[in-house]
């Protein structure tokens with residue numbers, strides 16, 4: 339059977355950013371609470387004419403341009419920031435990108451986990467029909483109430499992945515560890531634009547799911563800890579990945595490097611192999627998320643981009659990925675990095691996109707957060723974002739999108 343996995347990957351984010359230094363000053367909080375306590379420096383904020391559709395299209399457009407649409411018969415958008423109760427956000431993405439009509443398009447949801455379900459569904463489709471390719475896009479806007487503990491962990495981003503046979507990036511291995519439990523740690527009722535969260539419970543539910551998924555992976559005959567070279571975690575804030583790393587070290591009895599750092603330069607210069615705790619890429623995989631904030635379903639895969647873009651040559655190395663979605667589902671899957679994978683193409687584009695975000699003053703940020711677009715009235719959004727795709731407004735209760 340041929341190898342199946344991620345052939346290409348791209349990351350996109352929003353027009354605006356909030357710097358947690360400004361946020362801390364406005365709130366009279368010690369900035370170290372965010373920098374060290376949560377491991378976050380900034381968070382992305384959508385302009386009024388951006389949403390998950392515009393980010394999803396922006397992430398997928400370069401992949402479609404590079405790889406074409408031959409054999410592309412499925413688009414799955416994974417999100418917990420759905421724009422409609424019925425119509426999949428992917429329908430608008432499908433039109434914006436000019437994808438073929440002979441396709442299925444669907445949306446998946448289970449908090450921050452669903453991108454992994456989408457990835458596994460894509461692997462299943464390609465296993466059955468290796469000449470087909472599947473576009474998986476994880477896109478989310480993380481929104482908590484103003485002045486709530488979750489507020490500094492907001493963010494937004496989208497990661498698009500092309501799943502194919504004989505992939506050029508990451509071969510997904512067949513075994514994975516699973517864990518599900520009905521927990522009310524985080525949810526967003528139909529009438530709310532912000533998530534409701536029991537922060538402390540969400541942290542313990544995450545770690546419990548890690549225990550369950552890791553134990554299941556071992557029971558399924560999956561790789562032992564010393565057979566996994568790099569480990570990625572879902573990152574609602576990067577300190578959570580550090581907590582997960584320490585938890586996994588406790589579960590396995592292996593000392594794992596739990597340092598998270600603020601810049602790529604700080605992640606370089608590891609000590610010689612064999613000395614000290616094992617480096618599993620925690621520092622390199624958390625660099626983008628420190629600046630994006632939480633991107634819910636996209637967060638784990640933004641971590642994958644960060645790892646591939648900042649770590650040493652990982653050709654042939656095995657990566658473990660722990661995916662968590664509140665509610666709750668955990669999955670620990672593994673993949674092998676394909677020798678000859680593209681290493682340097684993305685880092686400049688992602689860094690430029692992060693640097694180009696326009697900072698919001700606290701007054702403007704709070705006004706933007708409070709503004710809710712009524713879906714019951716015709717509305718034209720102000721032209722603020724400068725990207726290729728924009729949310730133009732609402733007409734007859736339907737959402738309108740444009741490509742520049």
Ligand code: COA
Nearest residue numbers: 368370371374375376487488491535537538540541544574
């Ligand atoms: N300097 C350095 N660290 C500081 C600090 C300072 N001045 N002030 C506080 N901290 C540390 C705390 O010690 C704590 O560290 P710890 O987690 O290692 O114990 C950390 O900052 C967080 O502070 P704390 O006051 O405990 O929590 P909080 O009220 O900021 O809430 C969350 C944190 C994660 C619960 C909150 O952001 C939240 O609800 N987030 C959304 C839900 C979520 O992301 N859940 C994750 C699982 S999905």
